Amino acid sequence: MLVENVMTPAAGLIKISPMSTVRDALKLMKENKVRSVIVEKNGEHGAYGLVTFKNILQSIVAEDGDIDLLNVYDVANMPAFSVSGKLDIQYAAKLMINSSIKRLLVIDNNELLGILTMSDIVGVLMDSVEEL
Numbered sequence: 001m002l003v004e005n006v007m008t009p010a011a012g013l014i015k016i017s018p019m020s021t022v023r024d025a026l027k028l029m030k031e032n033k034v035r036s037v038i039v040e041k042n043g044e045h046g047a048y049g050l051v052t053f054k055n056i057l058q059s060i061v062a063e064d065g066d067i068d069l070l071n072v073y074d075v076a077n078m079p080a081f082s083v084s085g086k087l088d089i090q091y092a093a094k095l096m097i098n099s100s101i102k103r104l105l106v107i108d109n110n111e112l113l114g115i116l117t118m119s120d121i122v123g124v125l126m127d128s129v130e131e132l
Contacts, residue, residue: 001088001089001124002085002086002087002088002089003083003084003085003086003087003088003089003092003104003106003116004085004086004106004113004114006089006116006120006121006123006124007085007106007113007114007115007116007120008114008115008116008117008120009113009114010106010112010113010114010115013037013038013112013114013115014028014029014032014034014037014038015037015038015039015040016028016037016038016039016040016051016072017039017040017072018039018040018042018049018071018072018073018076018078019071019072019073020071020072021067021068021069021070021071021072022051022056022059022060022067022068022070022071022072022074022075023067023068024072025037025051025056025072026056026067029053035052035053036050036051036052036053036103037050037051038050038080038105038112038115039051039072039073039076039078039080041110044110045110047078047079047080048078048079048080048082048105048107048112049072049073049076049077049078049079049080050076050077050080050081050103050105051072051075051076051077052077052103055075055076055077056075058075059074059075080103080104080105081095081099081101081103081104081105082104082105082106082107083095083104083105083106083107083116084106084107084108085106085108085113085114086108089116089121089124092104092116092121093118093121096118096121102117102118103115103116103117103118104116104117
């Protein structure tokens with residue numbers, strides 16, 4: 001099965017500017033009940049990023065940071081780990097496990113197609129068990 005058949009499409013994802021404050025990111029996460037937001041690329045040839053609760057907490061603890069002074073760019077993983085939509089999910093799962101990450105952006109030709117999470121992959125496994 002391919003990543004593109006399992007991912008959450010880009011249309012449903014929450015995005016934020018890299019220059020927004022961390023407070024803005026937390027507000028978006030709370031409003032949308034998500035644990036991460038996509039950081040938009042800062043130009044045609046820029047990179048997409050990902051900011052998670054973990055990034056935010058690490059930065060605040062490490063820097064004694066004020067969430068109003070820290071920008072999303074300061075705390076996000078940029079560029080984010082990404083895979084092609086045409087990749088078999090077993091390789092995406094292996095990358096997640098080997099890199100200790102829970103989310104991969106799905107990017108082709110430097111355009112965001114969606115996001116693949118561990119939950120997406122586990123959901124496919126659970127569906128396959130039910131079919132047996």
